[in-house]
Amino acid sequence: MLPDREDRVEAHDSRSSRERQADQRDTQNSFHQSPPRDTGPVRIHHTTAASQFLYGRSVVEAALKETKRQLYKLYLYCGENRQKISQTAGLETLANRCGVPITIVEDRDGLRMMDKMSEARPHNGCVLEASPLPQLPLKALGAVSEDPANPGFSLELAHQSSEEALINGSPEFIKTQLPSGRQPFILLLDKILDPGNLGGILRSAAFLGVNAVVITKGSSATITSIAVKASAGASEVLTLFSINSTIDFLTRSKESGWMVYAAVPSSRFGGNKQLTLDRVESYDPLSVHPTILVVGSEGEGLEKRVRRTADYEVTIPNHSGFTMVDSLNVSVATGVLCSSFLRKQYSESKFDKVLEAQEDESQLW
Numbered sequence: 001m002l003p004d005r006e007d008r009v010e011a012h013d014s015r016s017s018r019e020r021q022a023d024q025r026d027t028q029n030s031f032h033q034s035p036p037r038d039t040g041p042v043r044i045h046h047t048t049a050a051s052q053f054l055y056g057r058s059v060v061e062a063a064l065k066e067t068k069r070q071l072y073k074l075y076l077y078c079g080e081n082r083q084k085i086s087q088t089a090g091l092e093t094l095a096n097r098c099g100v101p102i103t104i105v106e107d108r109d110g111l112r113m114m115d116k117m118s119e120a121r122p123h124n125g126c127v128l129e130a131s132p133l134p135q136l137p138l139k140a141l142g143a144v145s146e147d148p149a150n151p152g153f154s155l156e157l158a159h160q161s162s163e164e165a166l167i168n169g170s171p172e173f174i175k176t177q178l179p180s181g182r183q184p185f186i187l188l189l190d191k192i193l194d195p196g197n198l199g200g201i202l203r204s205a206a207f208l209g210v211n212a213v214v215i216t217k218g219s220s221a222t223i224t225s226i227a228v229k230a231s232a233g234a235s236e237v238l239t240l241f242s243i244n245s246t247i248d249f250l251t252r253s254k255e256s257g258w259m260v261y262a263a264v265p266s267s268r269f270g271g272n273k274q275l276t277l278d279r280v281e282s283y284d285p286l287s288v289h290p291t292i293l294v295v296g297s298e299g300e301g302l303e304k305r306v307r308r309t310a311d312y313e314v315t316i317p318n319h320s321g322f323t324m325v326d327s328l329n330v331s332v333a334t335g336v337l338c339s340s341f342l343r344k345q346y347s348e349s350k351f352d353k354v355l356e357a358q359e360d361e362s363q364l365w
Contacts, residue, residue: 044116044117051072054130064128075126079110174211195224195226200335204338223240261312264307286345
């Protein structure tokens with residue numbers, strides 16, 4: 001005999017009620033068994049309002065070794081799953097040598113704090129709180145010293161506040177260490193917008209031996225922790241300047257004897273004052289005059305006014321044979337251009353002469 005309709009409804013309601021109660025018990029058990037989530041606010045202590053947090057072993061190590069910045073505190077993670085303990089010990093030694101306080105982080109809350117300091121980017125268990133990099137504001141580059149005992153070039157300083165002067169200093173002369181007969185080489189970055197590109201350019205500039213880097217203020221990416229990380233610590237060893245007006249800076253610097261080269265894409269290349277890389281290398285500008293290479297933004301390149309101000313334009317020819325590959329990333333292009341200008345800058349050094357002498361003595365007759 002089949003149950004009537006009321007019996008079927010009661011059975012269904014009873015079964016639904018039992019299922020709901022079981023679901024509630026499962027939900028309660030699951031919340032009870034799950035570990036508490038880290039949902040509380042993370043507070044970061046700043047020694048000064050302008051403090052930056054540098055992260056990554058290579059960046060932190062470079063800052064501790066060079067100490068161009070004011071260094072406030074080093075945070076080191078020494079909790080579970082830490083890696084490269086020997087490198088951590090090395091950073092501790094450098095920090096103690098510089099008199100930088102060290103905070104050891106071992107718990108989860110401390111690790112969350114370090115993650116926030118690095119803006120959720122990989123920090124490898126080390127974060128350094130420091131002042132911004134010195135970036136002296138300039139009106140122009142001055143004359144190059146002709147005194148062999150005091151090589152370098154003078155600076156025409158722009159206004160800076162007393163707080164900025166504490167970070168940047170106020171030197172009016174930059175010393176250089178160049179082989180005899182060689183001239184300084186300065187890289188000017190005009191409206192480089194991507195901090196990753198900026199960091200890559202700084203890395204190439206330091207590696208290739210650029211004497212200083214000038215960055216347009218207000219229209220270029222700033223030297224944030226992202227740019228510093230992309231530079232792999234190279235930003236810590238470079239001499240850096242800032243300017244407000246590219247045209248005014250170039251015009252004033254040319255009056256002091258500096259020659260200006262503007263980097264342009266091959267598609268805009270042509271005319272009497274353009275040079276290709278092979279002509280730059282054969283002409284070797286740094287054997288004749290102090291040089292400024294100007295590199296423009298990723299998308300638009302240099303403005304026409306800047307190109308007109310330059311003495312020469314230089315480009316990288318496209319040998320790909322493909323229309324789809326019509327340019328290089330600005331970081332890559334800058335490295336190629338700097339390499340061409342600096343190819344002979346250090347080739348006549350004392351070290352090279354020693355190697356040549358050793359090769360002559362080791363020849364078999």
